[in-house]
Amino acid sequence: MSRTDEVVDGVRRMITGGELGPGDRLPVEKELAERLGVSRGSLREGVRALTVLGVLDTRQGDGTYVTSLDPARLMSSLQFVVDLHGDTSARPFHAVRRVLETEAAGLAAHRITPEALEEARAVLDLAARTLAQDEVDHAAFIEADTAFHRIVSEQGGNPVVTALVEAIAGRTFRERLWRGRHEEGAEERTQRDHEAVWRALAAGDAEAARVRMAAHLLDVEESLPTPARLDEAAQPDES
């Protein structure tokens, strides 16, 4: 176990042990380094790693603090590794997104607030206006697409689901997604799908919301590359 791992583990113990909680401040570098029996350099490596993971937050001139530990923050590091993958592995990732967003849509049908429903309506109207233009602003449509899905995901009421979906279907992933959807009418079809989801949400029909969202995301999924990959049981290579 390296010195850095001892730092990471030490801070983990301090949090799980109750010594440190969200928002609490850590001892200064010198003191914490002595306490954990490592040099300042090693301590900094460990603290930096925890910062990247979204567990700690360092502020120059101030100190090092434990973050809120919200799922949203903790999952943000996941987005980085997801974006690292190429287009070939987009399908299994999207399958996860589909399953989670479908569940969220079903939950949202019973829980969505009038304000959120209204906001989703506004987003769809904006998207419709975007599509009605002579020269369609694709970036604006993607923006509206993202906003709609985010509202539904959030209204599902499970912060872990929201954070995971956000991490998987992040900016890079979505852009890759739309880059591969050049078929005629893809955006119009998306708009119709969204409208169907919205109607189900407005009606409070959970089953309809699930089905509509699942169908929409399956539609998207079929436009992804390498459809044969999941049919192979064995992993291709690697030790």
Added chain:
Amino acid sequence: MSRTDEVVDGVRRMITGGELGPGDRLPVEKELAERLGVSRGSLREGVRALTVLGVLDTRQGDGTYVTSLDPARLMSSLQFVVDLHGDTSARPFHAVRRVLETEAAGLAAHRITPEALEEARAVLDLAARTLAQDEVDHAAFIEADTAFHRIVSEQGGNPVVTALVEAIAGRTFRERLWRGRHEEGAEERTQRDHEAVWRALAAGDAEAARVRMAAHLLDVEESLPTPARLDEAAQPDES
């Protein structure tokens, strides 16, 4: 943007840009530091962060390499942050596990290999023998429980699902889970649920596999604390 962030971003670019791929070796510290315009200390902080994220792998005396970038490895860091959460937030995490494993069970019904089916059978038999003893070995039963779920998850054929489930329902999480299940007959009920899932898999009945797995995991979920938490729309505090 700190020096360390520049290192992380720089390595990310080298990977997404194709300069580096899985298994490739990075330039030595001194060289890479000069190339990215940072000191060796800052470089090491960035490399260490990527190591924790499962992207890089450093070997003393050898060099620094890009990992396989398998979802399983990349999601392993997620387990750390999940385990950081207390018992109070176990429910939303378990809901994600339930949805994903349900999907995996449905997929596995059509894809499971005879060997995996046989292995699952052996695990269930072992669990049954464990429960038949006068003094039940709870640790052994948890082990069998974990093994059964892992087989099903793997046979779902989606490595991202498998990795996510592994990260969420890791060792710490499961131990917390069973610690809260002291009701009479909980283990026997789990065993019966697993048997039902197994029969569905053996019959190749995807719908049955889904329902059985979902019911089983809902059962587990109901034993988790703070059931009222998800019914509150607003987040409790925090800026």
Added chain:
DNA sequence: GCCGTCGATTCATCGGAGGAATCCCGGCAC
């Protein structure tokens, strides 16, 4: 041909120094 030894390479760890950002507190003007 096999194996051990030794040197070169590379990462791991440590210590120290100066810089930058922030906070806190006292002094000052109004």
Added chain:
DNA sequence: GTGCCGGGATTCCTCCGATGAATCGACGGC
């Protein structure tokens, strides 16, 4: 009293140099 503004203290950020530890590969003995 209230508000503003410095200045000092605190804290993290970055850099540099040096030593230790682990690995690899070449060389030579057997």
